[in-house]
Amino acid sequence: MGAWTVIQERQAMLLDPAIRDWVLLPIMVVMILVGVVRHHITVLLNGTPKKADLKSARETKGLQRGAVLRAYGSHLPEHAFEARKAYITDAFEKGTYLKDPKGGNKPKGNVMQDPAYVEGMMDGMKKNMMNIVPQTVIMGWINFFFSGFVLIKLPFPLTIRFKSMLQRGIETQDMDVTWVSSLSWYFLNLFGLQSVFTLLLGSGHAADAMRDMQAMSTMGMGAATNPQMGPTGQPQDMHKIFLSEKENIELTEHEWGLENVEIRLLVKYGKLPRSILEDQKKAKAVGNASSSSSSSAASSHVASSTSPSQATMAAAAAAASASKKKGRRQA
């Protein structure tokens, strides 16, 4: 009986229409207007984008060169791969691709004296201010004037877990979850007005709440826009990055993808059984494990079909090449 009256009372709770007219709608309208104004101010502040520099472009693309060779070098024949490897490791070591090839290794002086860095930082600060200040002000306004207000009742039932989301600022145990507090209404607007802004300002607008969150988490000093800035916002020593990439390339073994392409082709057209490829794989694995001879992929096939003298010759050559590779690794 008691529970029944509680529910009855809940449903009987009425909101003053003045709350709708003077709190609910104003909050929404203010948020939309602030978003629009913010978009225009950001556009104004952004001004002309910074001009890219040919040398820094070359620096980044140079690094890519190493990465591409490591990832796709297996498509090249041995001689082509080795030539590129030799060239790139040498160039990375010497810093050919650095912006300033001679002074590459010197530690940078005080970054605050670097005008480009300071400018980038100011840019990031400006953007952050544009993002954070308006939201803080609106939140303060709502907290000051409307704290503890219940603004609206959602027309659908919700589970108890939504309570902390929908009734922020009202710490009541018993109130039904569907009632929304003023602060929660603010948050719902903050995240929900996205598509309204897209409608008003077109895509790619700057009134984006998600970007606020990003800005707050990274406090990004333009980190995303400038690849040379590390996650801490400090410029990184590119020569070090080049050297580590060089090490990666040196460790990359060349494994030619076309070594047994004829057999793969014959298998593809059903001229040879599929098992032959698996046999080869196994033979290769065994060869690598014993490390006596990194026999070529086709060696098992060759050995089974050619004269013994040829087979031994093949093995000897493979062993020689393996020892050569080992020597290179040691060097």
Next chain:
Amino acid sequence: MVNAAKVLQDLRASAERKPDVVVRLGKPLVESGAVKKLDADAWLVYEQVAIAALEVGDDTLAHRCIEALEAKFPGSARVRRLQGMQLEAVGRLEDAGEIYKAILREDETNVLAAKRQVMLLRTMGLPAEAIGALVKYLDINYTDFEGWLQLADFYLEELMNTFVFLDQLLAAFLRYAQAAFCMEEVIMLQPQNHVFHLKYAEILYSQDSIGLALKQFCRVVELCKDHVRGLYGIKLCTSRLLKAAPSRNPAATSQEDLKAIDLLATERLLAVYGSGNAAASVKTTSAKWIESA
């Protein structure tokens, strides 16, 4: 009208080169002014139609598009590049070169202008300068595989234009090696495209490294089933290799594999030409060649 805009958008996204289609669809859009209804996309359509119109030789349409763009974005580098292309189209190459130079002075990383400059040098009949400019461009924009492809073409073109005397043979081999290098870069950047593998294989064959060429031709057929040019390439290589003394290099293809591959290529070629799509004369000629080889 909506459909035309959609098709143009798709063409822009896929970067296909179909100037005739673009002009056919874009011309009524531009001339009726309906293009303005596309809002922000309108300017992209103008640019697209302008380039296509220059390609098919419709200078008035191109002029109209470029004027509209100039009115909207005065002084923009992208529009000035279009104006340069227009000058190129009417043969005022020097003026066009000045425009590109001016763009690059303001922004040295402008890729579009740098590319136009390369092609301009080629149009002016200065292949050596064009190669130099393209090499400089690729040194910075390493990942532009189309640039590498163009460079390979430049090297091959130079080979075709110069008559090879005996004393130029070395230079010719160098050119092939350079073209092969470019194709290797293209393959690394676009390893799944069989057309690039085919081109590389043909260059290798011209370089007389038949063993490598055979493997590349096999790769072509592996990537693209029953690729006729690839199959012919395999036939060419295997017949050369089978006639020559067996290779002592252990990495080379064994005689058994050569014979099997040769047989396979013959069989596939005969099957492709026998499938009924080919003309009778083509069938008999190709069959004769395949059996004789």
